[in-house]
Amino acid sequence: MGRAHPAKTVLLIGLLAFGACGRGETGSSDASTPPSPTTAQATFTGVVLDGGGRPVDGALVQPKSLDHPPQPVPELAVFSGPDGQFAWHLTPGRYEFSATKEGRTGTPSEATAAAGGTERVELRLP
Amino acid sequence: MSTASAGAPKGVELGTSDTGAFSTAAAVTGLRGVSSYEGTGVPADVTAYGAQRVPAGHKVQGYESPTGDDFGTQSIIGADNRVRVDPTTSFPARATVLITRTVNGVERQHCTGWMFGASLVLTAGHCVYNQTTGWYTGQLRFYPGANGTSFPYGSCTAATLRSNTGWTTDGSADADYGGATLNCSIGNTTGWYGAYWTTASLNGTSTTVQGYPGDKAQQQWTHSDQVRESSSLRLYYDNDTVGGNSGSSVHTVRASGSSGCSGRCSLAFHAYGVGSNGHNSGPRITESRFNLVIGWR
Numbered sequence: 453m454g455r456a457h458p459a460k461t462v463l464l465i466g467l468l469a470f471g472a473c474g475r476g477e478t479g480s481s482d483a484s485t486p487p488s489p490t491t492a493q494a495t496f497t498g499v500v501l502d503g504g505g506r507p508v509d510g511a512l513v514q515p516k517s518l519d520h521p522p523q524p525v526p527e528l529a530v531f532s533g534p535d536g537q538f539a540w541h542l543t544p545g546r547y548e549f550s551a552t553k554e555g556r557t558g559t560p561s562e563a564t565a566a567a568g569g570t571e572r573v574e575l576r577l578p
Numbered sequence: 579m580s581t582a583s584a585g586a587p588k589g590v591e592l593g594t595s596d597t598g599a600f601s602t603a604a605a606v607t608g609l610r611g612v613s614s615y616e617g618t619g620v621p622a623d624v625t626a627y628g629a630q631r632v633p634a635g636h637k638v639q640g641y642e643s644p645t646g647d648d649f650g651t652q653s654i655i656g657a658d659n660r661v662r663v664d665p666t667t668s669f670p671a672r673a674t675v676l677i678t679r680t681v682n683g684v685e686r687q688h689c690t691g692w693m694f695g696a697s698l699v700l701t702a703g704h705c706v707y708n709q710t711t712g713w714y715t716g717q718l719r720f721y722p723g724a725n726g727t728s729f730p731y732g733s734c735t736a737a738t739l740r741s742n743t744g745w746t747t748d749g750s751a752d753a754d755y756g757g758a759t760l761n762c763s764i765g766n767t768t769g770w771y772g773a774y775w776t777t778a779s780l781n782g783t784s785t786t787v788q789g790y791p792g793d794k795a796q797q798q799w800t801h802s803d804q805v806r807e808s809s810s811l812r813l814y815y816d817n818d819t820v821g822g823n824s825g826s827s828v829h830t831v832r833a834s835g836s837s838g839c840s841g842r843c844s845l846a847f848h849a850y851g852v853g854s855n856g857h858n859s860g861p862r863i864t865e866s867r868f869n870l871v872i873g874w875r
Contacts, residue, residue, distance in 0.1 A: 477742040477743065477744045477753055477866055477867060477870060478742060478743045478870075479740060479741070479742055479743075479870050479873070479874070480707075480740070480741050480742055480743050480745075480746045480747070481738050481739060481740045481741070482706075482707075482713035482715045482738065482739040483738045492709060492749050493709050493710050493749070495710060510639050510686075512792050512793060512821070514792075514820075514821050521853070521854030521855075522852060522853060522854060523853065523854075524751060524850035524851060524852065524853030524854075524859060525653075525821075525850060525851040525852075526702070526704045526754070526824055526849060526850060526851075527653065527702075527819055527820065527821050527822065527823045527824040527848065527849065527850060527851050527858075528688065528689060528704060528705070528821055528822070528824050529686070529687045529688055529689070529790075529791075529792030529820075529821045529822030530792075530821060531639060531686045531687070531792075533681065533682065533684060534682075534684060541708055541709065541710040541711070543751075552793070
């Protein structure tokens with residue numbers, strides 16, 4: 453499209469941001485009506501246990517995509533709670549989860565979940 | 579939103595206007611931004627800025643590798659070349675924000691953010707809104723310049739969490755950015771990052787990712803690389819990151835007087851570890867995103 457009057461151009465910038473490039477984005481906030489949570493993600497819930505089967509509090513739980521090509525993973529810090537429980541919401545696919553605490557990393561566990569699905573993972577720390 | 583000069587926030591420079599026509603080779607390259615502001619240093623009393631004092635030794639639950647070994651995640655690309663930032667009271671360390679999340683009374687390390695105004699922190703969208711569970715309202719706390727167990731700028735909470743419908747409705751990783759308007763004006767003393775958008779290629783532009791990786795116990799770490807690939811909505815780089823780095827500014831340093839932005843100039847919001855092309859990535863600051871987040875100030 454042609455650019456006409458400079459003043460009009462300035463006024464049009466905001467509109468063009470939402471129109472001409474086709475990728476304009478609208479703000480949203482928790483002060484407005486919240487969007488309904490979707491089920492496009494897969495949920496992985498799990499527990500971190502020690503060698504004696506007791507829950508481990510505060511283990512850093514990190515996923516690694518095993519898909520080819522790999523899914524990019526959100527870089528949140530996710531820790532197990534006092535009951536050893538954790539939850540990750542990820543793009544559907546196959547992942548390897550590992551738990552680490554105080555220099556100890558347990559054997560990773562694999563899990564696969566589809567959109568809207570929930571898969572359970574148990575992780576052990578040595 | 580208006581982008582007229584008269585109504586523009588202080589420090590915004592209007593450059594060549596852009597129609598978002600990324601696909602038109604002959605299009606005039608657009609660039610617009612706002613420079614970083616270095617703030618005034620460590621305040622005698624953070625409560626003067628509406629922040630809460632945090633006693634030394636305040637315990638945020640986190641993890642630290644006792645051996646300092648490579649954490650071994652995919653998003654540490656090659657050797658772990660991260661460098662600790664200590665102390666954190668100089669700029670931009672003090673404008674880099676540890677974000678914690680409290681669940682069932684336990685406060686833990688969560689994400690990173692960057693000051694972008696007196697009361698505005700920007701971060702990844704997934705740090706403020708989860709597609710499955712909704713907004714993290716009432717769960718987040720913000721500690722500018724946190725340094726292990728030292729919190730020289732106190733902490734603030736969010737008055738309003740912010741994102742965009744590209745993330746909250748569509749769940750697009752390309753739109754995974756957000757922010758929080760704080761209940762304090764601590765940015766006046768910490769300073770804030772600048773930001774700019776450009777339609778030109780950013781390939782080869784230096785990138786620094788500075789934030790709070792989950793394996794480093796609330797310590798601030800930094801690593802520099804460069805833009806390896808870019809698309810109109812996403813930048814890809816090989817900075818070493820770990821879970822917890824989400825929301826860090828992916829920034830470059832621009833000389834005084836540079837067009838659009840000088841100082842510490844954000845290019846993207848760090849959000850994802852290694853994906854299909856082998857790089858870490860984050861949503862790129864575009865014209866419409868720049869306009870949106872400026873409006874959050």
